[in-house]
Amino acid sequence: MLLPTARQDKLVRATDLDALSCKVCASTKGYFxxxxxxxxxxxxxxxxxxxxCDGYTALSAERTLRxxxxxxxxxxxxxxxxxxxxxxxxxxxxxxxxxxxxxxxALGGGSDTRAFRVLEKxxxxxxxxxxxxxxxxxxxxxILKLExxxxxxxxxxxxxxxxxxxxxxxxDMYSDFVTERxxxxxxDLRLCSKGDKAQAAAAFLxxxxxxxxxxxxxxxxxxxxPGDFVGVLRFFGDFLEHPSLILxxxxxxxxxxxxxxxxxxxxxxxxxxxxxxxxTLESRQALLEEQLGFSAYLTDMAAVGGFSVPDLNWLSQEExxxxxxxxxxxxxxxxxLMLRHYSLIYGEKNQRAHFPEELQWKLQPKYx
Ligand SMILES: C[S@@+](CC[C@H](N)C(=O)[O-])C[C@H]1O[C@@H](n2cnc3c(N)ncnc32)[C@H](O)[C@@H]1O
Numbered sequence: 001m002l003l004p005t006a007r008q009d010k011l012v013r014a015t016d017l018d019a020l021s022c023k024v025c026a027s028t029k030g031y032f033x034x035x036x037x038x039x040x041x042x043x044x045x046x047x048x049x050x051x052x053c054d055g056y057t058a059l060s061a062e063r064t065l066r067x068x069x070x071x072x073x074x075x076x077x078x079x080x081x082x083x084x085x086x087x088x089x090x091x092x093x094x095x096x097x098x099x100x101x102x103x104x105x106a107l108g109g110g111s112d113t114r115a116f117r118v119l120e121k122x123x124x125x126x127x128x129x130x131x132x133x134x135x136x137x138x139x140x141x142x143i144l145k146l147e148x149x150x151x152x153x154x155x156x157x158x159x160x161x162x163x164x165x166x167x168x169x170x171x172d173m174y175s176d177f178v179t180e181r182x183x184x185x186x187x188d189l190r191l192c193s194k195g196d197k198a199q200a201a202a203a204f205l206x207x208x209x210x211x212x213x214x215x216x217x218x219x220x221x222x223x224x225x226p227g228d229f230v231g232v233l234r235f236f237g238d239f240l241e242h243p244s245l246i247l248x249x250x251x252x253x254x255x256x257x258x259x260x261x262x263x264x265x266x267x268x269x270x271x272x273x274x275x276x277x278x279x280t281l282e283s284r285q286a287l288l289e290e291q292l293g294f295s296a297y298l299t300d301m302a303a304v305g306g307f308s309v310p311d312l313n314w315l316s317q318e319e320x321x322x323x324x325x326x327x328x329x330x331x332x333x334x335x336x337l338m339l340r341h342y343s344l345i346y347g348e349k350n351q352r353a354h355f356p357e358e359l360q361w362k363l364q365p366k367y368x
Pocket of ligand 1: 013016020107108135187189217219224
């Protein structure tokens with residue numbers, strides 16, 4: 001039996017499987033154009049190793065994986081997954097092209113494949129991912145097993161393959177995996193806010209604090225308490241000399257749809273803690289600018305998808321036509337409502353090269 005806090009953490013870690021299964025479905029349906037070839041190794045690693053994770057048995061792991069991967073997602077979920085991935089990719093691309101020599105830090109990177117894609121595409125970038133040690137081990141086992149992942153992260157040839165066959169082996173395995181350009185580190189982000197700051201900084205030694213750094217938090221900080229949410233951002237704002245942020249999170253907007261999002265998740269035992277404390281774009285802007293000293297550019301995903309603000313052109317006409325032809329989507333009002341509850345926020349502090357104006361414009365709430 002897990003203690004209540006360990007049970008809560010297990011549920012939060014399980015959200016990674018949701019995110020992965022959504023990406024697998026969107027990729028299979030053709031939303032990303034070319035299939036994301038890095039997804040399959042991560043799914044395979046989950047299939048082999050989830051049974052050894054805290055709070056799972058072979059049977060419950062099998063049931064969980066079947067529930068995640070056996071049914072296709074609704075078109076509106078696929079569209080949302082595509083938009084979120086595409087928008088963050090665009091911001092990362094622009095940041096990297098603008099800053100040239102820089103680094104990316106993905107908080108709660110889970111099974112996301114962006115690190116592999118970015119490292120493959122841009123040779124001047126360093127990329128670090130942190131998540132709970134157990135999830136980092138699942139990703140590390142995938143990397144140790146497959147050459148395509150090793151090649152993407154610049155791992156030397158001849159690294160040892162580790163196969164885990166029991167809970168004890170997974171528990172005792174060293175979580176981190178580091179190359180010259182990539183670091184995968186097992187770390188509980190709450191320690192940035194609560195713990196000894198010097199100790200927390202030691203977990204991020206891979207980063208050069210003087211380099212422009214883009215911190216990505218894709219549906220991660222929402223699982224922290226409001227105090228930890230602010231504490232984590234403050235920690236990185238102090239630790240890095242030129243920090244930028246791209247944050248994707250749900251927000252309540254204080255309406256009925258927001259309430260039903262909270263109750264759906266609380267039925268699964270998940271407490272979306274910052275959802276209500278910072279319920280709107282305006283409250284998030286005030287937090288970033290007034291409390292944390294970032295310049296912030298904000299929008300919601302309905303605007304990114306072209307559902308609420310015309311002519312923002314996050315997507316080209318061809319791309320809109322391409323994804324519209326993949327699946328029938330007659331629930332336009334429903335998807336607009338859902339996407340309005342997801343914020344996309346870019347923030348920067350002391351950056352040498354500023355965020356491109358064209359993207360600043362797209363991220364301004366006053367255009368809504
Ligand atoms: C919804 S998943 C998103 C994963 C990934 N960012 C993506 O978009 O595919 C949330 C992730 O945040 C991680 N996470 C949540 N709280 C965390 C914490 N305190 N420390 C480290 N990781 C955390 C979870 O383990 C999980 O991998």
